[in-house]
Amino acid sequence: MKTLTKDALKNLAIGYNVSYRETLLLLAHIINDEHSHLFFEKTYDISADDYQNLHLFLSRRNKGEPIAKIFGRKEFYGFSFKTTKDTLDPRPETELLIDLFKKYHLDNSQHLQILDLGAGTGCIGITLLKFFPNAVCCFSDMSAKALSITQENATMHRVLDRSEFILSNWFENIDKKFDVIISNPPYVATSYELDRETMYDPEIALFAGSDGMDAYRNILPNAPKYLNSEGALLLEIGYDQAEKIKQIPSELKLARMEKDLAGIRRACIFRFF
Ligand SMILES: C[S@@+](CC[C@H](N)C(=O)[O-])C[C@H]1O[C@@H](n2cnc3c(N)ncnc32)[C@H](O)[C@@H]1O
Incomplete structure (x- = not known):
């Protein structure tokens, strides 16, 4: 398990040139949680696999892939x-x-x-x-x-x-x-x-x-x-x-x-x- 602080997550977002809102969306998708709820958290506990997936998703988003294609679904x-x-x-x-x-x-x-x-x-x-x-x-x-x-x-x-x-x-x-x-x-x-x-x-x-x-x-x-x-x-x-x-x-x-x-x-x- 890894504890990610809000600042660490923001830095990750900056590093991949992805907005913080989208980074939260990606994290919420990975850990199967509501992204609106994540806005209010100070730290996020995620598994090593989920953390790796977050990097993978951020790197795909950084290349321009739409969130819908990364998630495989669209409203x-x-x-x-x-x-x-x-x-x-x-x-x-x-x-x-x-x-x-x-x-x-x-x-x-x-x-x-x-x-x-x-x-x-x-x-x-x-x-x-x-x-x-x-x-x-x-x-x-x-x-x-x-x-x-x-x-x-x-x-x-x-x-x-x-x-x-x-x-x-x-x-x-x-x-x-x-x-x-x-x-x-x-x-x-x-x-x-x-x-x-x-x-x-x-x-x-x-x-x-x-x-x-x-x-x-x-x-x-x-x-x-x-x-x-x-x-x-x-x-x-x-x-x-x-x-x-x-x-x-x-x-x-x-x-x-x-x-x-x-x-x-x-x-x-x-x-x-
Ligand atoms: C702009 S997309 C629309 C998809 C969906 N109806 C929507 O609104 O999100 C156009 C769709 O037409 C299909 N298409 C393109 N050429 C076609 C053709 N000659 N005959 C039938 N379907 C075709 C594409 O495969 C694609 O799924």
Whole structure:
């Protein structure tokens, strides 16, 4: 057992150039404690193995690895999701799609058929299944590794019985219609310089051609064939894509566009009318 003083921990944080708050988060994860509670401690008793792990985590964080990738989990809409090198870590701005779904579209009395296209961790579809007990969701992704994580998360959140998983390049292997298709597809232009943390997300989850619009050019024209007549397509878009997305031909029309907390037009609803 090793007794670590607060000052020693602060010095460790400085040495690895990691903030004290994040260092506490890492320590809390290692010793399985609440990090808010650790703020008030004067000393920390940890085993030699845990101390070694703390150094390991600090060194990974120092290289730019996001906390979510180090922990292997990320919070989304108040739920915890497993995330790996094969999945995009869920982002707070994607929560807007859930808000939009709840606000404008559907109530939970219906037997909703949802398609989560490009599911990754499954954070979107799984969150919707938690809020809409009568809904069922088909999760699809082109990455088999990502889809196996979707399945793990669906199991962890006890929605497996209302879930289906399809390995598919967008709509290629989809053969039925849905009430809602919802997607946060890759939308980064290939020339865009990623920050250090985003580099830990898989490329397939990020890049979508020279203007970042390739996924939308597939999804928007094809979605009508997979939507019921009253159905809706909900899409997350990049910070500069609000005008570009309107130019993509589709039977669907833009019904709403919503801004995220930073005031950026971030989520769209498309419908047949
Ligand atoms: C931006 S991530 C979104 C993941 C998750 N839905 C979220 O919001 O956190 C995009 C997802 O689309 C998947 N993807 C990329 N290209 C695809 C394609 N051609 N067909 C199906 N899925 C694709 C990626 O594997 C990735 O999981």
